[in-house]
Structure formats: C-alpha cells, structure tokens
Amino acid sequence: MSRIQQFQVNLFCDDVDRCLAFYKDLGLAEAFRAPASGPIQHVEVEAAGIRIGLTSARVANELVNLGVEPADLPATEIVFWCDDVPALYAEAMAAGATAVVAPTNSPDGRLLFAWVRDPEAHQLKFVQTR
Numbered sequence: 001m002s003r004i005q006q007f008q009v010n011l012f013c014d015d016v017d018r019c020l021a022f023y024k025d026l027g028l029a030e031a032f033r034a035p036a037s038g039p040i041q042h043v044e045v046e047a048a049g050i051r052i053g054l055t056s057a058r059v060a061n062e063l064v065n066l067g068v069e070p071a072d073l074p075a076t077e078i079v080f081w082c083d084d085v086p087a088l089y090a091e092a093m094a095a096g097a098t099a100v101v102a103p104t105n106s107p108d109g110r111l112l113f114a115w116v117r118d119p120e121a122h123q124l125k126f127v128q129t130r
Contacts, residue, residue: 008044009078010053012060012068013120016040018096019054022119025095026088028052052078074123077115085128089114092124105130 013019020043024030028045035041041059044051060066082088086103093099093116100115100123113127 006051008051008053010055011118011120011122012057012070013054014057014070015120016043016054016056018119019122020045022092022095022097023052023054026091047080070120072121074117074121077123077125079125079127081127081129083128085112085114085126088126089116092116092118092126097124 011019017040020030020040023045028047030043031046031051032042032044033040034043040054040056042053042055044053046052057069060068080088089103096119097116098121100117101113103112103114103126105112110130111127112130113125115123115125117123
C-alpha cells in the first residue's frame, strides 16, 4: 500500500510572478521553483508544512494538455489558521488582495474569520480561535 508523504494544493495562474509576490508578502517561503532559472512555470511556497503550488495554466496546458484555466469565481478556498486575523487580513490587503469579508466573529463567537482573494482570484480564509 502506498503512503502519502506530503500534501500540496496547486493553483493555476495567469501571472505566476504576481501570485508568488503576494504569498511571499504574507510570509510564505519559496520551497521549489521550475525551471531553476528563467521565467517561472511552477513555484511552490510553504506554510505550516503545507505547500501551495502556483502553476502557469498556459504551460500546464502546453505540456500535458490539462485543460485548466484560472477562474474569476472561486470554487475552492485555502484556509490559513493563524493567531491574529486582523493583522493577516491587513497584510493581505497591503500585498494586493481583494476584500471579500472583513474580520468578523463566527455566529457562536468561538472563531474570528475573514476572506480575501489573492491577485488571481483564489479565495483565502483566515481563521483564529477566540
């Protein structure tokens, strides 16, 4: 039986460089890049042991005909559990995010959360425990 060794989410982008700059501004470290030099086709950033791949949709379609394209309406979201939602929300906005829902309490008051979209319209949720 095969065992899963790592988990990664890949986001397809029109502008990989712009998305990379956004996630680096949020403090995520670059963990891998392909090719190693020249224009980026795929790059990975890491947060809390999880990698987020930022992949050129054009290149993915040219290389293996995945039939993918960036979307302007989110169908998924990436959730970042953190210790200060308002601060992370402010950092994201300063880095070029689009506001979706400003920091707000959950109906039961146990959580504080906020939503933004990165420069390629991928939806991100920031959550902290109260």
